[in-house]
Amino acid sequence: MSVSNGPVVVGVDGSPSSLAAVDTAAGEARLRGVGLRVVHAFIWPLMRGVPLGPATAGPQDGGLRPIAERTLAEAVTRAHAAEPAIEVTGDLVTGEPLTILEAESRRASLVVVGSRGMGGFVGLLVGSTAVHLAAHGRCPVLVVRGAADPAGPVVVAVDGSRRGTAAVEFAFAEASSRGAELVALHAWSGWTERGDDDPGHPANLVDSENRVSATEERLLAEALAGHRARYPDVKVVPRLVHASPRQALIEASSSARLLVVGARGRGGFTGLLLGSVSQAMVHHAGCPVAVVRGLEE
Missing domain, CATH: 3.40.50.620 (HUPs)
Structure with a gap:
């Protein structure tokens, strides 16, 4: 710790x-x-x-x-x-x-x-x-690594997991100390495994993307709620992206001063353990990258 x-x-x-x-x-x-x-x-x-x-x-x-x-x-x-x-x-x-x-x-x-x-x-x-x-x-x-944009935001990858809370907290603190805007990016691609329904069943394909998008939007809001109260000085820009998490984060990092990622993820980053998203960022991000471990790791 x-x-x-x-x-x-x-x-x-x-x-x-x-x-x-x-x-x-x-x-x-x-x-x-x-x-x-x-x-x-x-x-x-x-x-x-x-x-x-x-x-x-x-x-x-x-x-x-x-x-x-x-x-x-x-x-x-x-x-x-x-x-x-x-x-x-x-x-x-x-x-x-x-x-x-x-x-x-x-x-x-x-x-x-x-x-x-x-x-x-x-x-x-x-x-x-x-x-x-x-x-x-x-x-x-x-x-x-890369070139930090001194006028850019701090970008944090939000996956809604308990494990990822430490990364979100770190990002809020970094944005506050810098007087920077915080972009909270939650990227999801394909189908999630939340709920009991089988998303592949024909009956569930109608409006399925809208339903999933609403779930992901709610997850992002919940992940930020408590931190927003502790850091009222930080301007937060929630960003929900239906895209590959890796690509979305690399694109966001091109105009950021700092990118913050958790060491492990789930939810929007399901199955992407250390060495996948976090490793991809330290290889390809356009700005410095902070990798933050969860408290239970």
């Missing part, structure tokens, strides 16, 4: 993507009024002849550890420059990056990662870090 007053944690490896994540993470820390913890995880190679420190005949700043220290220092300096008022700490940690960030998530309010990495995160293609953390971490994960 995430710690609401815990720091924002950002994983860095020196890649342009991770440095962009530092900028975003610093802004998130400012919005939350918490500190920023910059983490560089590295697995030291167990090979003869590979110096962790400077080689005897080499420059004093050579070797793997000095390189890792410079990577961390550069990220910390960048965070200070982006948000001078926040507290920034840096930590060089020996270990497998995913394991380290998973552990960090247990005391963080948010973990931020870039969409592509190198160095300490070598071989981790877009989405792999986010999917792992969303499945095993204990706080929301923000993947910095």
